[in-house]
Amino acid sequence: MIVDIRKWKHVFKLDPDRDISDEALDRLCLSGTDAILVGGSSGVTFDNTVDLLSRIRQYEVPVALEISNQEAIVPGFDLFMIPVVLNADDPKWIVGQHHEALKEYGALLNWDEIVAEGYIILNKDATAAQLTAARTDLDAKDVAAYARMADKLFHMSIVYLEYSGTFGDMELVRRTRQVLENARLLYGGGIDSLEKAQQAADAADTIVVGNIIYSDLEQALQTVNVNFDRNGR
Numbered sequence: 001m002i003v004d005i006r007k008w009k010h011v012f013k014l015d016p017d018r019d020i021s022d023e024a025l026d027r028l029c030l031s032g033t034d035a036i037l038v039g040g041s042s043g044v045t046f047d048n049t050v051d052l053l054s055r056i057r058q059y060e061v062p063v064a065l066e067i068s069n070q071e072a073i074v075p076g077f078d079l080f081m082i083p084v085v086l087n088a089d090d091p092k093w094i095v096g097q098h099h100e101a102l103k104e105y106g107a108l109l110n111w112d113e114i115v116a117e118g119y120i121i122l123n124k125d126a127t128a129a130q131l132t133a134a135r136t137d138l139d140a141k142d143v144a145a146y147a148r149m150a151d152k153l154f155h156m157s158i159v160y161l162e163y164s165g166t167f168g169d170m171e172l173v174r175r176t177r178q179v180l181e182n183a184r185l186l187y188g189g190g191i192d193s194l195e196k197a198q199q200a201a202d203a204a205d206t207i208v209v210g211n212i213i214y215s216d217l218e219q220a221l222q223t224v225n226v227n228f229d230r231n232g233r
């Protein structure tokens with residue numbers, strides 16, 4: 001399946017390391033979301049990723065893998081998303097892991113199925129922030145500079161503002177989106193209601209809904225009803 005991420009507005013992110021019932025998965029996959037993104041910051045293995053992929057594959061919804069470790073690269077996804085953490089202090093998360101993976105698999109990859117994501121992690125308490133030693137104390141100008149770096153310097157198709165676990169600063173999200181010319185702005189973090197989904201949708205191009213799936217499925221499903229026509233793109 002050829003996947004066009006430019007059409008994605010709403011995405012559910014599922015963590016292979018967390019349990020989800022068949023019934024919940026059924027409702028998520030049939031919800032009308034644009035895609036399911038599989039990924040997590042810890043405990044992601046080849047086995048739990050294969051298991052989740054095979055369950056999602058019973059549905060027509062596009063499914064992408066956000067690769068966070070080399071051992072959990074599972075073939076068969078529609079798209080592979082590679083985070084490059086622009087504000088990581090540990091270079092392993094900017095180019096180090098990528099270098100290792102390309103040494104191993106570089107000649108085998110189908111580049112049409114791969115996109116780089118310029119990640120900017122902004123919640124200092126998020127597991128991903130700690131893992132990558134991200135510098136999260138950034139103002140709007142800092143974030144804009146990283147966003148332009150991803151968009152104009154590195155020609156990445158995605159800039160991902162990651163507030164995982166907390167709802168972010170929507171004014172900063174809006175301002176960041178304004179500096180992008182080609183890249184799509186994904187926002188993720190703390191969307192736990194339709195109201196917050198709408199605020200994020202008014203500021204970003206695509207919203208990513210994660211944790212609430214596991215704590216309040218009904219609220220998570222509500223977020224699909226967000227209206228994207230209000231943000232002028």
Ligand code: 1GP
Nearest residue numbers: 164165188189190210211
């Ligand atoms: C996590 O950006 C996603 O990578 C979504 O964040 O889990 O806080 O919804 P939440």
